[in-house]
Amino acid sequence: MRIYEIHHCIVRTRFPPSPTGFLHIGGLRTALYCYLIAKQTKDSFILRIEDTDRERTVPGALENIVETLYWAGITPDEGVVLQNSMVGQHGPHGPYIQSERLEIYRKHAQILLDTHCAYYAFDTKDDLEAMRTRETAAGNPAPKYDASVRMRMKNSLTMTKEETKAKLDAGEPYVIRMKIPEGNVVRFTDDIRGNVEFKGMEIDDQILMKSDGFPTYHLANVVDDHLMQVDLVIRGEEWLSSTPKHLLLFEYFGWPAPRYAHVPLLLNQDRSKLSKRQNDVSVQDYIDRGYLPEAILNFIALLGWNPGTTQELFTMKELIEQFSLERVQKGGAVFDREKLDWFQGQWIRKIAPKEFADRIRPLVAGKYPEAENDPKFHDRAALIQERITFFSEAPEMLSYYYVDPAITKDLLANKKQKVTEELLPQILAMLETELTKIAEKDWNPAHLEKILRGATDSLGLKIGQTLWPLRAALTGLPFSPGAFEVAAALGKAKTLKRVEKAKQVK
């Protein structure tokens, strides 16, 4: 049971990745869902960069994230955008990169300090580690910096105002922690999970400002979502248990909280959280392997969401029309490469023939320069479009147009086709004489078929027995488009030359 009917109201959403690596496939799905909801309600999709962890920020990650989003067609209306292929920012609530908003966070942390919702803490990492060791030894299995230990640590709640001020003035490093009231019960309605209740939950005195002057996710996220007027937060399930902290922060500031929707995680085959060890996790990996954005989008949209109908293939436009949080699954979804490949095959076949040819031509020409100016390239490409799943398979599938294939006896003779080595000379001889008789103007699949069928019949053979050696002689491949098509496309001269060559194979 869902409380919100989200279809008819306007919803601003945001996707806030951390530039700690290339865009993650799970992140792409979250971004897609955010984008779909915003577009569905004709509102804005914001891209914000959360680079508050300076140690984990990796160079180039930000660019990759933005470019990959554009590759997928998930284009932000506001925030970090691409302007003339360069990363830029756009919108009235900027900057949209958190490291450029430090002053804003500092100011808001001060508000919390002033209202006694937060306090300074001077404990060093060693102090904290010692505390954890001590508490664990005392039988506390999960020590926290909460009310139970807070009063024994070095912070502005245990020190006098003068002591605190002296430490601050002396430039001693400090963090700002969020003060958590005791014994609260937090309830909220998640747009995917319904009512979520944290009973008797112990929230820790979360650090809001780190000693390096950067905010943590919790502070920055809440402040930005409010300032950027985000209506709906769609994020991964790993954030579900920290939502009470965020809700409390909104309460401290006196701001209305946005709605939340926690999407289930993507899983490995063994149902653990999708990991690098077992899968390609960055979208870049899939781009490099040649997956189409349409295939990736279609596949991940359906990992955790379903339309309620038997439709499997979706364009972005259809996803925008049909997507709804109500139909998002609560449980995690295993990432199944085989199904992804099926979508890839479906989408590669949907490409217009001309575009398909234009896409594969550079690849083929890279290996066989002749293809560059081949006037018949489009016809050749058309024959393989439904035979390949990736563009990268094209060069091999078209190789025999540009180079004479290596032909082996093992390929020419084929048990399954009842082509024995003894029969081979007879078949090849027949092919040569019959093909020689055909006039250039009649050199087309239909006529070739008519002649070859007739000749095969009169030899008392089955059509497969003549066509297999022909196709093998022409392509040198165990599989390819049909013999008639290939012969027609190759032309009479080349065809005869290869049949001739096949006769020489020992």
Place this chain on the structure above:
RNA sequence: GGCCCCAUCGUCUAUCGGUUAGGACACUUGGUUCUCAUCCAGGAAAGCGGAGUUCGAUUCUCCGUGGGGCUGCCA
């Protein structure tokens, strides 16, 4: 350990108390002018366990069990 979330074919999922539990991928059988692919037709394949509510539970409740997440001066 604590807190939280989740649970239908191998996988992604439909089902909003009554169905021969449906579809898709993968698998498999057969067909489609020769191979491969496409396409078409068919097959095998599922409600974690136990109580309860109900005339009737996959569906509602509870308890187990299992899986996952969080429990950082990471997000």
